[in-house]
Amino acid sequence: MTENMRRIYGTDHDALAPYALQPGHTYVELVGGPLDGQLLDVTALTADERAGGALxxxxxxxxxxxxxxxxxxxxxxxxxxxxxxxxPW
Structure with a gap:
Protein backbone atom coordinates (compact mmCIF):
# COMPACT_ATOMS: atom_id res chain seq x y z
CA MET A 1 0.00 0.00 0.00
CA THR A 2 1.47 3.35 -0.92
CA GLU A 3 1.76 6.23 1.53
CA ASN A 4 -1.20 8.06 0.02
CA MET A 5 -3.39 4.93 0.19
CA ARG A 6 -3.35 4.37 3.94
CA ARG A 7 -6.66 4.49 5.74
CA ILE A 8 -7.15 7.49 8.00
CA TYR A 9 -8.05 6.36 11.53
CA GLY A 10 -11.62 7.26 12.37
CA THR A 11 -13.01 7.21 8.84
CA ASP A 12 -16.01 5.00 8.21
CA HIS A 13 -15.43 1.85 6.17
CA ASP A 14 -18.00 3.09 3.67
CA ALA A 15 -16.68 6.67 3.57
CA LEU A 16 -16.28 8.18 0.13
CA ALA A 17 -12.61 9.02 0.74
CA PRO A 18 -11.18 7.01 3.69
CA TYR A 19 -7.66 7.51 2.29
CA ALA A 20 -7.81 11.24 1.50
CA LEU A 21 -5.16 13.25 3.32
CA GLN A 22 -6.25 16.78 4.13
CA PRO A 23 -3.91 19.59 3.06
CA GLY A 24 -2.24 21.30 6.01
CA HIS A 25 -2.89 18.37 8.38
CA THR A 26 -0.24 16.41 10.25
CA TYR A 27 -0.46 12.62 10.37
CA VAL A 28 1.44 9.88 12.19
CA GLU A 29 1.60 6.25 11.09
CA LEU A 30 0.31 3.67 13.59
CA VAL A 31 2.76 0.76 13.73
CA GLY A 32 1.83 -2.68 15.05
CA GLY A 33 -1.30 -3.83 16.82
CA PRO A 34 -4.85 -3.79 15.51
CA LEU A 35 -4.53 -0.41 13.73
CA ASP A 36 -1.22 -1.15 11.99
CA GLY A 37 -0.68 0.94 8.87
CA GLN A 38 -3.45 3.45 9.52
CA LEU A 39 -2.72 7.16 9.74
CA LEU A 40 -3.81 9.26 12.71
CA ASP A 41 -4.52 12.97 12.23
CA VAL A 42 -2.70 14.75 15.08
CA THR A 43 -3.16 18.28 13.74
CA ALA A 44 -5.30 19.46 16.66
CA LEU A 45 -3.04 17.98 19.36
CA THR A 46 -0.52 20.11 21.25
CA ALA A 47 3.09 18.94 21.53
CA ASP A 48 2.38 17.76 25.10
CA GLU A 49 -0.68 15.82 23.96
CA ARG A 50 1.29 14.19 21.15
CA ALA A 51 4.03 13.21 23.61
CA GLY A 52 1.42 11.31 25.62
CA GLY A 53 0.30 9.15 22.71
CA ALA A 54 -3.29 7.95 22.43
CA LEU A 55 -5.74 5.26 23.45
CA PRO A 88 -10.20 -2.47 28.21
CA TRP A 89 -12.43 0.54 28.32
Whole structure:
Protein backbone atom coordinates (compact mmCIF):
# COMPACT_ATOMS: atom_id res chain seq x y z
CA MET A 1 0.00 0.00 0.00
CA THR A 2 1.47 3.35 -0.92
CA GLU A 3 1.76 6.23 1.53
CA ASN A 4 -1.20 8.06 0.02
CA MET A 5 -3.39 4.93 0.19
CA ARG A 6 -3.35 4.37 3.94
CA ARG A 7 -6.66 4.49 5.74
CA ILE A 8 -7.15 7.49 8.00
CA TYR A 9 -8.05 6.36 11.53
CA GLY A 10 -11.62 7.26 12.37
CA THR A 11 -13.01 7.21 8.84
CA ASP A 12 -16.01 5.00 8.21
CA HIS A 13 -15.43 1.85 6.17
CA ASP A 14 -18.00 3.09 3.67
CA ALA A 15 -16.68 6.67 3.57
CA LEU A 16 -16.28 8.18 0.13
CA ALA A 17 -12.61 9.02 0.74
CA PRO A 18 -11.18 7.01 3.69
CA TYR A 19 -7.66 7.51 2.29
CA ALA A 20 -7.81 11.24 1.50
CA LEU A 21 -5.16 13.25 3.32
CA GLN A 22 -6.25 16.78 4.13
CA PRO A 23 -3.91 19.59 3.06
CA GLY A 24 -2.24 21.30 6.01
CA HIS A 25 -2.89 18.37 8.38
CA THR A 26 -0.24 16.41 10.25
CA TYR A 27 -0.46 12.62 10.37
CA VAL A 28 1.44 9.88 12.19
CA GLU A 29 1.60 6.25 11.09
CA LEU A 30 0.31 3.67 13.59
CA VAL A 31 2.76 0.76 13.73
CA GLY A 32 1.83 -2.68 15.05
CA GLY A 33 -1.30 -3.83 16.82
CA PRO A 34 -4.85 -3.79 15.51
CA LEU A 35 -4.53 -0.41 13.73
CA ASP A 36 -1.22 -1.15 11.99
CA GLY A 37 -0.68 0.94 8.87
CA GLN A 38 -3.45 3.45 9.52
CA LEU A 39 -2.72 7.16 9.74
CA LEU A 40 -3.81 9.26 12.71
CA ASP A 41 -4.52 12.97 12.23
CA VAL A 42 -2.70 14.75 15.08
CA THR A 43 -3.16 18.28 13.74
CA ALA A 44 -5.30 19.46 16.66
CA LEU A 45 -3.04 17.98 19.36
CA THR A 46 -0.52 20.11 21.25
CA ALA A 47 3.09 18.94 21.53
CA ASP A 48 2.38 17.76 25.10
CA GLU A 49 -0.68 15.82 23.96
CA ARG A 50 1.29 14.19 21.15
CA ALA A 51 4.03 13.21 23.61
CA GLY A 52 1.42 11.31 25.62
CA GLY A 53 0.30 9.15 22.71
CA ALA A 54 -3.29 7.95 22.43
CA LEU A 55 -5.74 5.26 23.45
CA UNK A 56 -7.68 4.57 20.28
CA UNK A 57 -10.91 2.60 19.86
CA UNK A 58 -9.95 -0.63 18.13
CA UNK A 59 -12.68 -3.20 17.47
CA UNK A 60 -9.93 -5.74 16.73
CA UNK A 61 -8.26 -5.25 20.10
CA UNK A 62 -7.77 -8.10 22.57
CA UNK A 63 -10.81 -6.75 24.46
CA UNK A 64 -13.15 -6.79 21.46
CA UNK A 65 -15.55 -4.00 20.58
CA UNK A 66 -14.97 -1.04 22.87
CA UNK A 67 -11.39 -2.05 23.61
CA UNK A 68 -8.61 0.48 23.14
CA UNK A 69 -5.19 0.18 21.51
CA UNK A 70 -2.42 2.15 23.22
CA UNK A 71 -0.08 3.91 20.79
CA UNK A 72 2.99 5.85 21.90
CA UNK A 73 5.32 8.10 19.88
CA UNK A 74 8.42 6.31 18.65
CA UNK A 75 11.52 7.86 20.26
CA UNK A 76 13.41 9.91 17.70
CA UNK A 77 10.73 9.56 15.01
CA UNK A 78 7.93 12.12 15.01
CA UNK A 79 5.99 10.39 12.23
CA UNK A 80 5.43 6.93 13.76
CA UNK A 81 3.60 5.80 16.86
CA UNK A 82 4.17 2.25 18.11
CA UNK A 83 1.55 -0.04 19.62
CA UNK A 84 2.25 -0.83 23.26
CA UNK A 85 -0.74 -3.07 23.96
CA UNK A 86 -4.50 -3.21 24.33
CA UNK A 87 -6.54 -2.00 27.28
CA PRO A 88 -10.20 -2.47 28.21
CA TRP A 89 -12.43 0.54 28.32
Missing amino acids: LVAPGSAYGPGGRADYEPRPGCATRWDWSGDV
